[in-house]
Amino acid sequence: MLRLSTLALLACSVPALAQEINVYSHRQPELIQPLVDAFTAETGIAVNVAFVDKGMAERLVAEGDRSPADLVLTVDIARLMQIVEADVVQPVQSDVLEANIPAELRDPEDKWFGLTARARIIYASKDRVAASEVTTYEDLASDKWKGRICSRSGLHDYNVALLGAIIAHHDEAYATTWAEGVKANLARKPDGGDRDQVKAIAAGECDIAIGNTYYMGQMLADPEQVPAAESVNIVFPTFEAGGTHLNISGVAMTKAAPNRENALKFMEWLSGDAAQKIYAETNHEYPVKTGVERSALVASWGEFTPDAKTLAEIAAQRPAAVKIMETVDFDG
Ligand code: FE
Secondary structure, three states: OHHHHHHHHHHHHHHHHOOEEEEEEOOOHHHHHHHHHHHHHHHOOEEEEEEOOOOHHHHHHHHHHHOOOOEEEEEOHHHHHHHHHOOOEEOOOOHHHHHHOOHHHEOOOOOOEEEEEEEEEEEEEOOOOOHHHOOEOHHHHOHHHOOOEEOOOOOOHHHHHHHHHHHHHOOHHHHHHHHHHHHHHEOOOOOOOHHHHHHHHHOOOOOEEEEEOHHHHHHHOOOOOHHHHHOEEEEOOEOOOOOEOEEEEEEEEEOOOOOHHHHHHHHHHHOOHHHHHHHHHHHOOEEOOOOOOOOHHHHHOOOOOEOOOOHHHHHHOHHHHHHHHHHOOOOO
């Protein structure tokens, strides 16, 4: 009994002594865990991760000053902007973050920081699409693709960001015509995720699909999805007057952050060599830090020029892009 109560006392004293931080994450558990494990092994700081699928901004607003969360990890500039606009994050000044992350992949006001990049590209049937056939994003609305395109929902953040970039390159009227044109070229109603579109290509339902690069890595890691992955090439389209559309996953510090100092250590560590390498190897994303190698698989897809429109510019078009997707009834 004595021993038990001693243990109980010890257990009670742990929270006050423990070095820990709390992370709310939109990102999948299996992706975050290797990063968390490596950081804890190196620093002794425990990282508690709560996976928040929906309503991140609402939850942080509701919790207010009492939120246990120090950091938010999420994909897509839109979701980062949502928490910035909900006024639940604080700016972070850090020489390490500034040195590791290129300026175009972080907030000019230091409220969000990109940790990985992904390109939104075309998966093209090896049998039915010649490499030269895929050219620009604008060309996806041309008649030559009639009945040949598969896509996930037009209202998914990834496609909203792509349409936001179309607006940024042209204007809303052009983007509306483009979205109508792509819709008219769809082989079937939008359904499922990016990988489901690749499977539809393998099944002969369509010839090309819009998708993020890392899904190829994920499909090749799953024996059941290998045949679909091997039925397609990755092609990097560009905007007529630009490069290939990029998006990010990123991190932001909450306003409430009870463990600010250690949370900053984790942010900085995520932008450093060790973490960037884990991101590259485990999720086949592009590291943001210069000098960190892409995975061999990602490198095998070849080089491309990232579009020069900044993520902030693209995110600013989000409300207009959502409205256009609804107006043209892209998913209908
Ligand atoms: Fe994704």
